[in-house]
Amino acid sequence: MPKSNHTNQADLALGMNQPIHRRDFMNSMMLGSGAALLGSTTPRQIMATDNWTGYGGVGDYARSNGNTFEVINAGHQIRDRVFEKAPPKATDTGEVFDCVVVGGGISGLATTLLFQQRNSKLKCLILENHPIFGGEAKRNEFIVDGHRLMAPQGSDHFGLPRPGTFTEKFYDSIGLDLSKFQYQTWSGPTPEVPIGRSFEFIPSPYGLYFGSRFGQKPGMWLIDPWSKKLEGAPLPAAMRAEILKYREGPASRAPKTPQLDSMTMEAHMMSFGLSQETIRTFFTPGPGDGYGLGPDVLSAYCGITGGSMNRGSGQNSLSFPGGNDGIGRHLVKTLIPDAIQGPWTVESIYKNKVDFSALDQPGQTVRIRLGSTVAGVEHEGEPSQSKFVSVMYTRNGRVYRLKARAVVMAGGSWTTKHIVLDLPSAHRESYNQFHRSPCMIANIALRNWRFLYKLGISGGFWFEGLGVFAGVRALPTFSTELKTIGPDSPVVLTQKVLFCRPGLTMEEQQNRGRTEILATSFREYERKLRDQMTEMFSGSGFDAKRDIAGIILNRWGHAYASPQPGFFFGKDGKPAFRDILRNAPFGRIAFANTDLSGDPSHVTAIEEGQRAADQLLDGALKG
Ligand SMILES: Cc1cc2nc3c(=O)[nH]c(=O)nc-3n(C[C@H](O)[C@H](O)[C@H](O)COP(=O)(O)OP(=O)(O)OC[C@H]3O[C@@H](n4cnc5c(N)ncnc54)[C@H](O)[C@@H]3O)c2cc1C
Numbered sequence: 001m002p003k004s005n006h007t008n009q010a011d012l013a014l015g016m017n018q019p020i021h022r023r024d025f026m027n028s029m030m031l032g033s034g035a036a037l038l039g040s041t042t043p044r045q046i047m048a049t050d051n052w053t054g055y056g057g058v059g060d061y062a063r064s065n066g067n068t069f070e071v072i073n074a075g076h077q078i079r080d081r082v083f084e085k086a087p088p089k090a091t092d093t094g095e096v097f098d099c100v101v102v103g104g105g106i107s108g109l110a111t112t113l114l115f116q117q118r119n120s121k122l123k124c125l126i127l128e129n130h131p132i133f134g135g136e137a138k139r140n141e142f143i144v145d146g147h148r149l150m151a152p153q154g155s156d157h158f159g160l161p162r163p164g165t166f167t168e169k170f171y172d173s174i175g176l177d178l179s180k181f182q183y184q185t186w187s188g189p190t191p192e193v194p195i196g197r198s199f200e201f202i203p204s205p206y207g208l209y210f211g212s213r214f215g216q217k218p219g220m221w222l223i224d225p226w227s228k229k230l231e232g233a234p235l236p237a238a239m240r241a242e243i244l245k246y247r248e249g250p251a252s253r254a255p256k257t258p259q260l261d262s263m264t265m266e267a268h269m270m271s272f273g274l275s276q277e278t279i280r281t282f283f284t285p286g287p288g289d290g291y292g293l294g295p296d297v298l299s300a301y302c303g304i305t306g307g308s309m310n311r312g313s314g315q316n317s318l319s320f321p322g323g324n325d326g327i328g329r330h331l332v333k334t335l336i337p338d339a340i341q342g343p344w345t346v347e348s349i350y351k352n353k354v355d356f357s358a359l360d361q362p363g364q365t366v367r368i369r370l371g372s373t374v375a376g377v378e379h380e381g382e383p384s385q386s387k388f389v390s391v392m393y394t395r396n397g398r399v400y401r402l403k404a405r406a407v408v409m410a411g412g413s414w415t416t417k418h419i420v421l422d423l424p425s426a427h428r429e430s431y432n433q434f435h436r437s438p439c440m441i442a443n444i445a446l447r448n449w450r451f452l453y454k455l456g457i458s459g460g461f462w463f464e465g466l467g468v469f470a471g472v473r474a475l476p477t478f479s480t481e482l483k484t485i486g487p488d489s490p491v492v493l494t495q496k497v498l499f500c501r502p503g504l505t506m507e508e509q510q511n512r513g514r515t516e517i518l519a520t521s522f523r524e525y526e527r528k529l530r531d532q533m534t535e536m537f538s539g540s541g542f543d544a545k546r547d548i549a550g551i552i553l554n555r556w557g558h559a560y561a562s563p564q565p566g567f568f569f570g571k572d573g574k575p576a577f578r579d580i581l582r583n584a585p586f587g588r589i590a591f592a593n594t595d596l597s598g599d600p601s602h603v604t605a606i607e608e609g610q611r612a613a614d615q616l617l618d619g620a621l622k623g
Pocket of ligand 1: 102103104105106107108127128129130134135136137153154155156157158200324372373374375410411412415416419439441556559560592593594595600601602603605
């Protein structure tokens with residue numbers, strides 16, 4: 001049989017022709033393997049010839065899955081200095097705001113809330129490049145067999161705050177009623193399989209999958225690996241012993257001291273007896289997961305027992321079905337009550353539609369302008385004397401200009417350094433030392449998850465191929481008419497894809513990951529996902545053709561802040577480079593976004609935003 005027939009038959013077996021929720025591709029057959037073409041076809045060509053963004057789901061977020069083709073194009077114009085080389089003729093909107101916030105993620109929204117809390121007369125505008133607010137805290141929505149299902153695009157869970165903390169007061173200020181978080185109860189057969197509330201916390205027993213990298217053909221699942229003390233794992237006995245000793249040893253109780261910032265996580269883990277080979281085989285990304293890379297390049301100060309995503313939080317993690325989109329929606333409802341229809345309840349804020357027309361009305365104190373990519377921010381005249389900042393942005397292919405008395409840059413290091421045109425070189429140099437790692441979140445809507453149940457798990461981890469882990473989750477009952485869950489329930493399996501290549505520098509790992517994200521067509525990723533799930537789960541009854549109801553890809557080129565050694569406390573006797581951005585505004589421009597904290601979390605996004613707003617209110621906006 002000719003090779004192409006083999007390929008077609010394999011595709012048919014994987015269900016590549018099934019009428020699921022995706023988008024079909026005119027030119028995808030011409031593209032073949034994205035990886036194979038990397039040498040001859042540029043990412044730009046693939047994006048231009050293929051429907052790269054893919055299906056975006058239904059509902060408010062349908063046109064905003066990750067960084068879409070349009071968002072990336074607008075961003076790359078900034079990176080390529082298109083506006084500096086040939087300054088466009090911009091239409092002056094004639095508007096003057098007290099404060100413009102660049103970036104409508106959690107940080108930008110929280111910045112604006114603080115401005116309003118301290119002075120409700122201030123006129124604020126948020127400029128956000130995506131078709132909806134939320135940044136990394138957005139959702140995907142599917143309709144599966146008549147049921148509306150949601151899943152996170154990125155930022156996922158939050159911790160139950162301790163009484164009296166900043167976080168608890170903040171949740172109160174946006175009316176986030178935590179008592180409403182009751183989760184689906186079990187309605188499946190006995191025995192019950194534990195299900196997490198977040199795809200990132202897969203409860204025990206979970207599974208570890210070992211494939212051809214470990215000499216397993218076919219691959220094998222080791223279920224409940226810690227109760228079994230890794231018995232049956234196809235790892236050398238010495239490696240197994242090392243891992244068990246490390247897990248049971250003092251590493252988890254090691255104090256977090258500034259000294260740790262002078263070394264990588266890997267060096268720190270090795271000081272507890274792990275070999276480099278074990279770390280790169282078994283613990284990558286491991287504790288680096290919440291920072292987007294592995295221990296080989298991250299600062300040990302990030303913590304070797306897992307990310308500190310919800311600093312200041314108590315015991316339990318909670319999650320909206322679409323992740324921290326729920327926090328973003330509560331923030332928007334607080335800033336512009338008409339933006340989400342219905343009463344002030346968690347259920348209505350979460351389920352009702354966004355009224356996009358209410359976001360940007362003249363006369364409102366807070367306005368949110370979506371689909372607007374800021375391309376230039378600059379003081380009018382000498383920064384220390386200037387009264388205004390000029391802000392240039394693109395929207396629907398046109399260029400606009402407006403004025404602000406103050407600006408908060410909450411979009412993130414990778415864009416801020418390009419768009420603040422009069423940024424002093426020391427600030428620019430500081431931003432050049434920030435690293436953001438790519439990540440892709442694949443949401444796979446399933447008609448049932450019997451194949452996981454049969455294995456006795458609701459999620460698992462693996463060490464090769466596409467992605468690092470995936471899990472299904474129980475939903476809060478306010479979000480769905482499905483009040484119970486069992487293996488026959490429709491669910492979304494959320495899979496995290498990181499791009500760790502231990503041994504390369506942090507920058508090389510990130511650049512290669514971004515190139516892969518850009519250069520791989522939707523169809524190629526769909527094929528890989530189906531292939532991998534078939535390899536891992538067909539033994540327990542999974543049929544890609546029958547069970548997959550939809551796929552949404554959320555590609556984030558600059559997802560996680562990834563702090564290198566020296567990020568937190570400086571290096572070689574010099575202060576931390578981020579201090580210059582946090583200690584004081586530059587003229588009328590202050591800096592926010594979670595990446596300044598080095599701890600990617602909605603809490604730090606809020607803290608950094610509120611610090612920036614305070615600095616301007618006590619400085620440029622005083623009086
Ligand atoms: C996969 C993933 C999972 C995560 N999980 C969690 C979790 O479970 N819990 C948790 O607390 N945190 C989590 N995080 C961390 C997350 O970064 C923060 O929670 C938070 O969402 C960051 O908010 P932010 O506003 O600082 O940045 P962002 O969410 O990145 O928002 C910045 C916004 O500004 C926009 N922007 C940038 N440049 C411009 C420009 N020039 N013009 C206009 N707009 C611009 C961006 O497109 C974006 O929409 C996760 C992150 C990722 C990537």
